[in-house]
Amino acid sequence: VCISKCLPQCSVTVIADKFTPNTTSDVAAGILIPHPYPDTPIGLQKRWFQETFSYLLTICNSAEAADAGIHLLSGWQICQTAPEEKFPFWADVVLGFRIMTEAELEKFPEHHFGQAFTTLKCDSQRYLRWLESRLRGLGHQMEDRKITDLWELHGHYDVIVNCSGLGARTLVGDSELYPVRGQVLKVQAPWVTHFIRVGDGSTYIYPGMCSVTLGGTRQKDDWRLSVDSTTSQDILNRCCTLEPSLKKAYGITEYVGLRPTRSAIRVEKEMLLRNGSQLPVVHNYGHGGGGFSVHWGTAQEATHLVEELIVPLQGSLAKAKL
Numbered sequence: 509v510c511i512s513k514c515l516p517q518c519s520v521t522v523i524a525d526k527f528t529p530n531t532t533s534d535v536a537a538g539i540l541i542p543h544p545y546p547d548t549p550i551g552l553q554k555r556w557f558q559e560t561f562s563y564l565l566t567i568c569n570s571a572e573a574a575d576a577g578i579h580l581l582s583g584w585q586i587c588q589t590a591p592e593e594k595f596p597f598w599a600d601v602v603l604g605f606r607i608m609t610e611a612e613l614e615k616f617p618e619h620h621f622g623q624a625f626t627t628l629k630c631d632s633q634r635y636l637r638w639l640e641s642r643l644r645g646l647g648h649q650m651e652d653r654k655i656t657d658l659w660e661l662h663g664h665y666d667v668i669v670n671c672s673g674l675g676a677r678t679l680v681g682d683s684e685l686y687p688v689r690g691q692v693l694k695v696q697a698p699w700v701t702h703f704i705r706v707g708d709g710s711t712y713i714y715p716g717m718c719s720v721t722l723g724g725t726r727q728k729d730d731w732r733l734s735v736d737s738t739t740s741q742d743i744l745n746r747c748c749t750l751e752p753s754l755k756k757a758y759g760i761t762e763y764v765g766l767r768p769t770r771s772a773i774r775v776e777k778e779m780l781l782r783n784g785s786q787l788p789v790v791h792n793y794g795h796g797g798g799g800f801s802v803h804w805g806t807a808q809e810a811t812h813l814v815e816e817l818i819v820p821l822q823g824s825l826a827k828a829k830l
């Protein structure tokens with residue numbers, strides 16, 4: 509969508525073996541909160557988060573908000589003790605960031621410090637459907653197909669943009685990429701209207717447009733996509749400790765996703781060479797537990813790299829193909 513918006517001279521084909529509702533992105537709570545990427549400079553992480561926040565806030569403030577599945581959400585991030593950094597780098601990106609008052613903390617007797625703020629939340633499936641419909645509306649293509657080697661695309665497209673998430677491990681042999689398994693519950697509890705997040709991200713409650721997402725787990729190198737019922741009960745117990753009214757939650761469904769994790773998000777261009785031929789590729793994967801939070805920022809970065817690659821083509825081609 510970002511390429512089609514910023515480089516309207518390009519025609520775009522999205523090739524994937526899974527589309528919504530069957531991707532990792534569909535499992536996400538879709539909350540905008542930064543996640544650590546130790547080898548991505550903080551300045552860049554902040555810029556990507558800021559660009560994503562501003563872009564989604566504009567949609568949220570427009571008539572498109574409901575169709576796009578985007579809304580504001582206020583709540584609390586709580587810690588047992590105050591962290592060294594009481595004001596994180598993203599404090600001035602979210603809205604109304606402040607330290608919680610003693611009166612607010614009374615709700616959480618085990619926690620003695622907290623941050624209150626308003627952020628954005630995407631209803632993952634609605635947002636993905638909306639993105640797809642925007643692409644289709646602009647006349648771009650969607651193709652349901654597994655790619656085993658990027659060279660299959662050689663000669664068919666001018667630039668390949670590799671947004672294959674965890675699939676990049678085999679597709680481009682990136683052994684730095686690993687899964688961090690996450691299990692969540694989606695429940696009906698329309699009376700819960702504030703988010704609650706334990707500071708280390710181990711437990712969270714995120715009310716959304718259609719359900720409340722309860723999490724979570726972060727299981728490194730665990731490839732299991734099946735639901736673990738003991739884990740579901742544990743998630744529910746942890747969330748009920750923070751928000752006892754969730755004992756009355758109903759309509760519980762369970763989901764598992766594998767976060768495509770590496771120490772830095774990989775947004776870079778690469779010129780693949782084989783038998784004297786060139787295949788220009790822009791990589792954009794490895795978003796770990798924060799893909800929603802930085803997706804537009806990284807998409808803009810990737811789009812800029814695509815632009816650099818198509819400049820030499822522009823004299824010779826009417827419309828570049830991606």
Ligand SMILES: Cc1cc2nc3c(=O)[nH]c(=O)nc-3n(C[C@H](O)[C@H](O)[C@H](O)COP(=O)(O)OP(=O)(O)OC[C@H]3O[C@@H](n4cnc5c(N)ncnc54)[C@H](O)[C@@H]3O)c2cc1C
Pocket residue numbers: 523524525526527531532533534535536537538539540541653654655656671672673674675676679689690691692723724764765766767768793794795796797798799800801802
């Ligand atoms: C439980 C859980 C909760 C989360 N909550 C949040 C949250 O609240 N906020 C947040 O910011 N992030 C959250 N995340 C993280 C977020 O979901 C990920 O960062 C994001 O989904 C990654 O998106 P992606 O497009 O890179 O990968 P994916 O969504 O996995 O998409 C990759 C696509 O590439 C395709 N593909 C891969 N390999 C191939 C191939 N060889 N051939 C063809 N197609 C291929 C796949 O079919 C798929 O369509 C959460 C993750 C989990 C698991």
Ligand SMILES: O=C(O)CCC(=O)C(=O)O
Pocket residue numbers: 537539541690705709712723724767796797798
């Ligand atoms: O970490 C969070 O609070 C939101 C959920 C998430 O991003 C995750 O589970 O990866």
